[in-house]
Amino acid sequence: MTRSCEEMRDRVKSIVFKPEDRKTLDLTFGPGIAADLVGRTPEALAKAEKEGRLAAPKQLSNGRRYYTLEDLTHIREALGIHAGKAPDEDAVIIAVQNFKGGVGKSTITKHFADYLALHGYRVLVIDCDPQASTTTMFDIQPETLIDDEETLGQFLSPRSTFDNFRQAIRDTAWPTIKIVPSSLGLQDAEWDLTATLREGGQAVREGLQRLRIGISSIVKDYDVILLDPPPAMGFLGLNVMAAATGLLVPVPARQLDYLSTIHFMDTIAENIEVLEANGTPVDYGFIRIVCSAYTPSKPGENDMWKMMQATYANFLLSQPILASEEIKNATQAFRSVYESKPSASHATYQRCRDNLDSVFGEVVQQVRQQWPSKSIAGRAGETVTSAAA
Ligand SMILES: Nc1ncnc2c1ncn2[C@@H]1O[C@H](COP(=O)(O)OP(=O)(O)O)[C@@H](O)[C@H]1O
Ligand SMILES: [Mg+2]
Incomplete structure (x- = not known):
């Protein structure tokens, strides 16, 4: 069964990817x-x-x-x-966090990265999910990294001596998007990190801060760093939460996903306590819920969207991401809508893009608030200082 799965995967890839095996962008x-x-x-x-x-x-x-x-x-x-931050400022590190699979984390990570690049920001994507769907959408095949020493898994694992985070960064087809790809070894890193629990104290703290430490070595080189976390909460997930400076939480307008967010919020709160108890306090510049798939015509989803608005109030982005065949078709071809031609009518495609643009535009506002050189508060501060001077 494994063999026939691998054969089928290779066939799919040979159809979807260009013969030279690299995605080319002709935008x-x-x-x-x-x-x-x-x-x-x-x-x-x-x-x-x-x-x-x-x-x-x-x-x-x-x-x-x-x-x-x-x-x-x-x-x-x-x-x-110059769209991005000032040279001495830090990148904003956003975890697209939700402990459930299939809620749109990787879809949002990929589309937001492309959106940011189109608007002139330098982006680093770190794929912390062993399932590696974001990595695949950036045209890196995780299986090819299996024997490679310079992977995220190697960097995170306390058993490995590889500690140059920069060397785990790869190019993508986008000149201004780089990626730290996921690989199958990431699962092993999770095990190795969990084993630090036996040693306790300092070992656990270092285990929780590995990603944060890696990112700190490159944090001035990018405007935005996007983290695609694993769907389950463990040491990898805690690393993501410890490294992030902002959270974007995708929640589809489906009853079950909505209910599970209550559990999600509890888990987040507990994890923040775990991190704090282990000498790793977090301080998020922003937390935003984004409705990640909404079909207004579907029975119940309109009510769900209203309930989300009532529950999350200002924490909810004002626009939902609409469920769209364009997004589905594009991601099935390992692409984003921004990289694809319309799959149906041009109007449908444009509606989808406009919707994504307005959602991501709101997130960008939050991002810019984190940089004193760009934020309204920061600029006001500057005026005061110069007036005083
Ligand atoms: N807005 C959307 N409209 C249509 N399909 C979507 C949308 N968002 C996500 N999907 C689809 O849902 C599936 C799961 O999304 P994915 O981003 O892989 O979730 P996760 O990373 O949270 O597991 C994918 O097949 C993706 O194409
Ligand atoms: Mg995913």
Whole structure:
């Protein structure tokens, strides 16, 4: 059975991935979207092009102008547009946390990473789930990492001597997204970490802080670091909670998932106590619940969404992620909607993207609040300081 599973996996991959086995991105943007992504008007871009501050955009044979991902980077550099944090600030580390499987953690991690990259942020994704679906969506095949010494599993395991976190970081098809992929060895790391319980004290504390320590060595190099946690709570999950500086909790608008979030909240609270009792206090800059799959026409889901609003109030993102065939189809092809062409009508595809954009836009507001150089409070503070000076 194992063999036939492996054969089938290889067949699926040979169909889905390009023959050279690397995903290639060929994203292009019209002037309107390009301007939106860099935060300028199309007129401002056209003016800069006319004045020679920007290279003229590429043109299709029909005369339509377009920009590539690299062009967006050049525009930002040429016009001094800087989306992310100041150099001396730390990356915001977001755990897409929920202890249940199938609630949309990996889907959100992948889509949010792509969204951030499109908007000019430098992103590191750390896949802490041995199931490795996020890793696969970034076109790294976890099985190929099995004999590799420089993996997350090796870094986390107290039995391993590998301790250069930076070496576990790989490239993706996106120039500004890097990934620390998951591998099958991550499960072994969980066991090794759990074994520190026998030693107690310092060993447990170090076991809980491994990921936090690894991230601290690269925390200035990225704007946002996204953690995709394992679905069960153990040492890996505690490492994720200890390393994060913000939580994004996906909850689908389904009765059972909603009810299990009560349990989730209890577990989070207990885990924070465990971390604190072991010398690893956490302090999250924000916690947000995101409704991760909502079908307004489905009986009960509308009531569920209202209940979520009543329960979580300001902790709930104001827009739910709509359940969408576009998302389902894209992820089945190991891609995000941002990397895919419409699978049905263009209007459906655009609705899906607009919905994701508005949800992620809200999270970005939370992210920016964490950087004094970007937050409203920080800017107000600066004015006060300079006035005083
Ligand atoms: N908004 C959505 N619309 C449609 N399908 C979705 C949506 N979010 C997630 N899915 C699908 O649900 C399944 C589980 O999602 P996944 O992100 O892998 O969950 P988790 O990482 O929490 O286990 C996937 O097949 C994914 O395509
Ligand atoms: Mg997952």
